[in-house]
Amino acid sequence: MPVQERRLILANIDRDGYTPDIDCYLRNGGYADLKKALTLDGPAIVAEVKTSQLRGRGGAGFSCGMKWGFIDPKKNTKPVYLICNADESEPGTFKDRQIIYKDPHQLLEGMIIACYANNVHLAYIYIRGEFVLGAQILEKAIAEAKTEGFLGKAINGTGYDLEIYVHRGAGAYICGEETGLIESLEGKRAYPRIKPPYFPAVLGLYMCPTIVNNVETLCNIKHIVRMGGAEFAKIGKPNNTGTRLLCVSGDVEKPGYFEFEVGALTMGELINDVCGGIKGGRKLKAIIPGGSSAKVLRAGERYKIKSKKPDGTMEEKEIGLLDITLDFDTLAAAGSMAGSGGIIVMDETRDMVECLANINTFYAHESCGQCTPCREGSLWMKKVTDRLVAGEGLPGDPKLLKTVADNIAGRTICAFGEACAWPVQSFVAKFPEEFAKHAEGKVATAARKGTVAQEPSKAMEAA
Amino acid sequence: MKNPFNHDHPPADTPLVNVQIDGVWTQMPKGLNAVEAARRVGKFIPHYCYHPKLAIVGNCRMCLIETGGPKMDASRAPVLDASGKPEINWVPRPAIGCATNLTEGMAIRTDSPLVQECRRGVMEFLLINHPLDCPICDQAGECKLQEYSVQYGNDHSRFVEEKVKKPKRVDIGERIVLDDERCIMCSRCIRFAKDTVHDDVLGFTERGSHTTLAVHPGQRFDNNYSLNTVDICPVGALTSKDFRFQMRVWFLKETKGICTNCATGCNTIIGSRESTLYRMTPRENEAVNSEWMCDQGRLGFHYIHDPKRLTQPIARHGPETTPLAWSEIIPQVAERLRQFVPEQIGIVASGRLTNEEAFLVAEIRRVLGGDSVLTDYVPRFGRADGILRSADLNPNTHGVTLMGLSNGGASLADLRRSIDAGQIRALVVLHEDLTAEAGWDGATLQKLDLLVTLGLLQNPTTDRADFILPGASFAEKRGSMINGAGRLQRLNRAIPSPGQAWDDWQILLRLKEALGGGNGLHTIEEVFKAMAAQVPAFAGLTLSRIGDLGIELEAAMPKETATE
Incomplete structure (x- = not known):
């Protein structure tokens, strides 16, 4: 029995006949x-x-x-x-x-x-x-x-x-x-x-x-x-109360926005039951669970999650990506964050270096330029990933990306520093083989098959 | 000078707190920022955007340090170590020193491995898009990027990408050139223009690494304080059109000086090489000019290298001019002056004279006949700007007044009438051109039997003079002046006078000796001592006791501050 939405905020939204007046x-x-x-x-x-x-x-x-x-x-x-x-x-x-x-x-x-x-x-x-x-x-x-x-x-x-x-x-x-x-x-x-x-x-x-x-x-x-x-x-769980609006985008059959009690469902339930599974029957590769600045989670990873049992004692469970319950604390324990509720799903055909290059382009473009590490670092990381995608990688690039990101996170005025560093740190750490391949310098990102972006109108229908 | 911020000078009654700096406990004013606190114990936290007189924005991230507070036990009491001092709970995330304000029990680390790593990171970021054009950059030698790169940076670059291109040689104002590629976006110039001199015309355009310093559309950065931004620009982004490419700064000799362009008497550093003055920059003195000076004063030195500069003592007999040695000309001047009775002699002194020179002029006047010798100075007024410019454009009005050489300019007309009437037949003019500055015409001067001038530049008055005595500029001599606020300050000699030009006090001393015999004075110190013995305002003072920052005179002095 799939988990049902709990529409509190969205109670009337998209309901037939409901108008904004x-x-x-x-x-x-x-x-x-x-x-x-x-x-x-x-x-x-x-x-x-x-x-x-x-x-x-x-x-x-x-x-x-x-x-x-x-x-x-x-x-x-x-x-x-x-x-x-x-x-x-x-x-x-x-x-x-x-x-x-x-x-x-x-x-x-x-x-x-x-x-x-x-x-x-x-x-x-x-x-x-x-x-x-x-x-x-x-x-x-x-x-x-x-x-x-x-x-x-x-x-x-x-x-x-x-x-x-x-x-x-x-x-x-x-x-x-x-x-x-x-x-x-x-x-x-x-x-x-x-x-x-x-x-x-x-x-x-x-x-x-x-x-x-x-x-x-x-x-x-x-x-x-x-x-x-x-x-x-x-509603929800202690310290994770209420409902949460979740925005699912990327390689799922039915992307869209949904409202669930916080912690009421797992990532697997969301993707497979609510969103109809990975697009085209392909395999899941990675998920960014809380907006593009959240650290990426890789399929196959195992997380040790501590939780309080009803009797008050703590228990530790080892779980996989799809077992993560969607609440603030569990996602934090898995090393990422619930963030803004934007869940971005990537399937096996995605080139993670290209995905990171896309994110880096965004943050390099949006860095306000006020403080040094983010201003200079965000564009530097973009240029490196652009080079990797273009097949002009250098052997030291993965390490370079990591150290540049390390020099940004925690050293800036606002959280943008983390926002642009976390994707780089997590992508490079979790997909070392893809970065290593690009760093050899001969691999340009190949065009992917059958992965055209879904039209927005269809996405809305699916929701 | 009132600054909008004074982060380095908290009010004297600020309570002290116990703080630990690099393991050593000390007491510091509460709320002082960590950069200043470290400075007080001899530790330097490098920084670019922070400036003690400007708003704190914390954008450069160079001053990242580690901070901590006392470790508390369950009862909220501090945990003490073996020596009885509180143990420290260190915050894992580095904080900027400029915005870390001291609180009781705070601890900072200014040079830990994390701090060093932060600085290396920031240095690397600052340099990746920097053009690295030091060989052709005017800032080289006094560039914080260079200095901190050596001290805190890496020895190689990891950056292989194409650098960001930005505008070069941007003409943003009458006196300033901007190189945007060198700019590190510290925003010091923007804050100075906006908050300190209220000319909000600078700002950033674009975003991220493409951020570009610019002057607002349709505006120019032309205010009279614009060149201060060249001083506070930590890199070579803002350079002075007047100084750029004139001299490598490491060749410059630095001499502590005083600006003599108005009565404010801004403290300066004179940058010179051999016998040439290349630039003047402000020298910090909170009692006078803080860290600033106006462009007018800063650039108002070029006249000392003017081709019209007098470099040779000259005697004139009719159309004939004869260059003479000082040993020849001074006895001749004395002899000619002695031929007149006191009522036939006039003296035009100058608010540009030092106290010592004015004292010697007063001595000469005494020998020539004292109060019977009609004497005044030439007042010179402009408009005060509420920042640093004084309405009084003479640097030492108080000094010449104190020596009895001034009647506020009121006697200048009498003097002229007496000359025109043939009563006064001999005139001594010191550092003034009576035609341009006092508005006299040449006919008055033609009536004189004797005209002696001491000054720097050839002008219509010297053209008529029987004796031309070439003196020394403010940068070529020692002595003291009293600024508009009654502060006694010192001039120092940065460069030699050109040719045969001589220190004014030497000329005046020799003339006085030739007129009235020696009085045992041989050095400027001795002149000051003799002056201090006679002038109550200087009682107990010596030239050396004035110090680099001057002394506020206790004697009643008509007070006038530059800002009023």
């Missing part, structure tokens, strides 16, 4: 959770979110309640800002745009509740510049919400005021890094800030305390208010 949203019980929230104290909502153990859905998996807890509205004299990070641009990730395009009011409702809970009166949705239509949809939704009295002055007849503005992004991946996003929102180049001292909770937007939450995270707030933090925490 507020009438439809209200017909389906929309804004009831906001009305409930407005009867509660802000701190009580923050407490519920802490109880829910909700972890951020943007990629880092940081506790949302703890993030909010850094801000004490009573203590500071400055305004508190909330920013919805809708700059979804991690390769392999296409979940937030479903919410924005198809159910914008769900995001707004979650966001308004989050603002109310944290005593925020001015909030921004920083949306990826390429989501032109998405920005228009959000603008329309905001106008509708204002007309209905859910935004603006005296929301729903209470004394609470809130304005939300949509800000279109500046067309760079780094604008999704929260401090880069804040700089960009302030009208500057999206150079991530150094932390310390510029933690958003202390010195964020305009040097004021600021909360930056992902789209999916904010949607969860609505559901936490509805069902209560304790009830929400029953």
Whole structure:
């Protein structure tokens, strides 16, 4: 019996007859959770979110309640800002745009509740510049919400005021890094800030305390208010609560986006049962489980995973790639991460050097160029993998790639350093034979057979 | 000079914290950054983007260090080692020293294997796309890429790819040339322009390794402080149009000097080789100019090498000019001056004179007749800019005033009238051209029976002079001046005077001796001592006690700061 989806966030998305306007949203019980929230104290909502153990859905998996807890509205004299990070641009990730395009009011409702809970009166949705239509949809939704009295002055007849503005992004991946996003929102180049001292909770937007939450995270707030933090925490696993939107792309028969309870299914179930198996009946070669910056996992690898048994004792199990349950902790224990939920599947026909060259091209193009290791290292790694793909490899290239990546990870202002180093470190370590072959210099990547990219329309149908 | 940031000088009342630097416990002001803390115990943490007077951005990653804090036991009390000092819990991830602010119990390692590996990595990254054109780069010899490469870098390159190409010889301002391929994107110049001198015209374009420093569209980097960016540029990206390709910096002799272009008296380093001055750069003095100086002052030295520079003592008899030795000309000048009664003599002093020179001029005036000798100086005013430029363009107005040589310029008109009226028939002019600077016309000067000039350049006044005494420029002499804020500062001799030109104090001393006999003064130190004995403001001081950074005079001095 295949695991069933648990559609919490996606409950209405892609449902027949469901439209992104507020009438439809209200017909389906929309804004009831906001009305409930407005009867509660802000701190009580923050407490519920802490109880829910909700972890951020943007990629880092940081506790949302703890993030909010850094801000004490009573203590500071400055305004508190909330920013919805809708700059979804991690390769392999296409979940937030479903919410924005198809159910914008769900995001707004979650966001308004989050603002109310944290005593925020001015909030921004920083949306990826390429989501032109998405920005228009959000603008329309905001106008509708204002007309209905859910935004603006005296929301729903209470004394609470809130304005939300949509800000279109500046067309760079780094604008999704929260401090880069804040700089960009302030009208500057999206150079991530150094932390310390510029933690958003202390010195964020305009040097004021600021909360930056992902789209999916904010949607969860609505559901936490509805069902209560304790009830929400029953979904999924302890410390891995709620549902997760998973975006599957690559060499599977039915790629798409899905919503499951966190940890409710294994990688194998996702690929074989949900996504119809590897494309064309070929064999699985590798999976990047959390967006392109997550470390790659190779078919056939064995992982030692520690877990808590019901009686409280720890047990260690050795499992394979397809046995990994899809939650934050298990993927971390397997040496990668749940990241943004973008699962990229590669079959046996893929040349891993070419795959890495593709990733390296992305990161070399997107490095903001602020700090030395990432600025110079990302392009260097791209040039090396381009050479390997072109059949101009040199014997020292695999080691060179590894040491260059080692000199980036952990040495930069923001996590982009890790984002561009981890793929290189993991690909080179896990597929040494393919890199060695290319490093002999005579092998150019051969054209693969029968692996044309799936058309987007079909991908949507499959979902 | 008010800097927006002073990371190296925390307020004096900052509390101290216990910190461990490379295993040694010491006390440091709380919040001081690790780069400065290390510097205070003689450890150097290399850095490119960090500058003590600029905002901290932490982009170069060269100052990565290891940090730690006290290891705590279950009861949250520090675990002590055998010597009773806290044991350290080291953070595995390196941190940038510039943004690591000291807290109680913090420990740092400035030279551990991890730190060394980080630096090697950063050096390699900085050099892969660098053109490595040191042989034709003007920064060679004072380039941080070169220096740190030797100290912290690898001995070979692993980079076999094609380098990134960027714009070369970009004309971004009147005095600055940019080479983008050499730029390491430290952003020091951008922050200086924006925060320190409020001329936000520099920025980056493009992204990643293609990031390019540029001047904003339609703008020019022309402000009066632009050349400071050449100093703080750690590499050869920004070079001075005035200095580039003139002299390899390792040939330059460095002499501590004072800028004499206005009353601020910015402290400088004079770069010279043999008898030529090639450049002036600011020398740090928090009480005066911090680490900066204006372009006008910095470039305002070329006149000393002007072809019109006077290099020979000359006596004129009618249309005839006769070059004379100093031993011949000084007795002649003295003899001619002695032929006039005090009321027939006038002196035009200068705010460009040193205190010692002004003192000797006052002595000469005393010998010639004291207060009966009508004397004043030529005031010179511009506009203060709120940064470093003073409205007073004379470097030593206070000094000449203190020596009684100034009536604020009010007596200049009297002097001219008296000459025109035939009352004053002999005039001594020191470092001034009365036609250009005081607006006199040649007819007044023609009325004089005797005109003695001491100065640097040939001009309409010297053209009329009976005796031309070639003096020394600010870079060729020793002595002291008092800046607009009442700070006594020293000039030092960087280069010899050209030809027969001589130190002004020597000329004036000999003239005074020829007029009134010797007084046992033979050195500038002795002149200063004699001056200190007479002028209460200098009581107890010697030339050497002034020191390299000067002394704020306690005596009541009309205070004026450059920024007001």
